[in-house]
Amino acid sequence: MRVKLFIISLFSISFIVAITSNHLLIENKTYFIALGLYWLFSTLYSHLAVIVKKGKVSMDYGVTYSLSIGLFAGPLGIFIFETLYRTTVYFIRKFTKTADPDEFLHIFYNIGSFALNSSIAFFIFHKIYPFFDAFPLGYWFVIIILVIIMSLLSDFYLIALFSFMGDIKNIKDAIDFIKSRNVLDMGKIAFSNGLLFMFLLNQQWEMLVGLFLLNYLVSRSFMEKNQSIQHKVERDKFEQMAYTDFLTEVYNRAFMDKTMNELNETGEKIGIIVTDIDSFKRINDTYNHAVGDHVIQHFAATLQGYLREDDYLFRSGGEEFTIFLRNRNYNECVALAERMKDGVRDNPAAAEYKSYPIQIQHTASFGLYYYITCEAVEIKKAYVYADQLLLKAKDMGKNRLISKNGVSDLPLSERFTNN
Template structure:
């Protein structure tokens, strides 16, 4: 109720300023032409605005052209424009079922705030412009001053609104809100309104229409590019979710299969490693699955810390993980896995059990098969070899690495890539 009362008060204040200002300060015919263009293009621009919800209020982020019309036509002229434009948008949103529940009050707020701000700009312009009229670039200095003041007053209205709603509670919150305003957006408002005001004052309607169309095309192009980028980000996010293991945040088995296809005939020399946590069932049985999950997370993070950006780590099932090492010789792969094995053994996992933090020391076994991806052997067969080597490591006492250099099984002409 307090929010609605504030909005009504703001609207009535702008209405009072408009009515008490007297008649239009320009000829009716000129005003009607300008009103038609501003109403048409403002309505056209309305679907290009970025709408952001702040509490119970929808905020439209877009370039406003009210200041130029306010200075040109005076308080009454800008109030008529804002009322016509905002209620046109209101009717369109109602008809297209895109209106919020409080769309009527949002329209009243927009009319009140923009009309009042533009009325203030009218009085300030005619007060300070004579001072700067003879100064080089004096007109633009005045426009910078006006837009800065109008931006600050607009922020004050919103701060009062959000304070009544409870979204802004401290002075710091209010200052942070003011700081969030974009300087670039203010620059667009300054130069767009400055040029429009020049065209209005000289009644250069072709130039005015041209500027409106230019701004529309630029805004439309920017919006479409922004939407394209947003859609790509969303697609990438969904793809990442589809290929990411929910527990460890490393790649999952589906992505492993996809990567196998990509690497199968790449001609790369690869280290295929299959590893899992030794005696993991005992951890689950002794504690619980939540503790077991924490150990798996720790295990994955420890392995990942040893890998380069070009390597791949997959959770291939349960406590089992698969690693693809790239750009390394066989001996370099063996050395890295030995370091990894020792690091796991000496770095226990922290977990919470019965409200106490516990440290769980654990080990892992590894099977490494090193080979060259080519027609002579499918990568899936190489993976099976690595899995069998893991079983040998388990059978020989765990916490071990069993490896094989598969290049020795290939003809000499196929053992090395061309860049070795």
């Protein structure tokens, strides 16, 4: 009820100010030309405004042209414009089914606040402009002052509304709300309205229409770029979700297949490691699957800790992981795989079992195949070779690394190691 009373009071004050001004300051023909142009482009621009909801109030963030027509036509002229423009936007939103439940009440707030602010700016302008007229850029200094005053008044109205609704509870909240206003938007409003007012005074309709169109095209371009960026962010987020293993948060098998296709044409030397936890079924049978999941997570984190930014780690099976080591020679890949193997063995996983903390000692076996992409063997075949080397490591007693250097220009005696 207090919100409604405040809005109706704001509208009533602006209406009284408009009526008591008695008449338009310009001839009717000139005013109606200006009114038609402002109504057309303001309505067009309303589709580009960003609507932000706070509490029960919707705020449109966008350039407003109220100041210029208010300075030109006076309180009655701005009240007529705001009434026509806000009513048109209301019916458009009702027709397109984008109106809020309290949209009709918002009309009165928008008409009242914008018409009253522009009327106040009108009176201030005619009081202080003669003192600045003689100074260089004095006109623009006055316009900037008016925009600042109007912005502070708008903030005061909204702070009052949010206080009634309980969204603003103290002075700090009010100050933070005022600080959230964008200075660049205020500058755009000041210079747009300053130029428009000059064109109105000189009845330069072509220039006025040109500025309207320029503002519209720039705003629409900016909005479309923002939407494009937002869509890319959303696509990247969904792609990340699609390519991320939910348990370990490393890449999944789908991303491994995608990466294989990309790397297969690079011609680079890659160390492909396939590894899994030894006797993992025994861990699940001894404890439970929740403990097993902790071990898998710990295993993945341990492996990740040894990798560089350009390497890849994938969860390619239940407790099986695949690693692509890049920009290393064969001996470096073997040494790194050895360190991984020892790190897994020496770093037990922490878990909880029957409400007690436990340490799960575990080991892993590794198969490493090193080769150059784009040779006779494609990367998916190389992955199979690495997997076969892993199985060989398992057969030979687990907790070991079996590797092969598949680079064709090395002697056969240097292509195999057994650790």
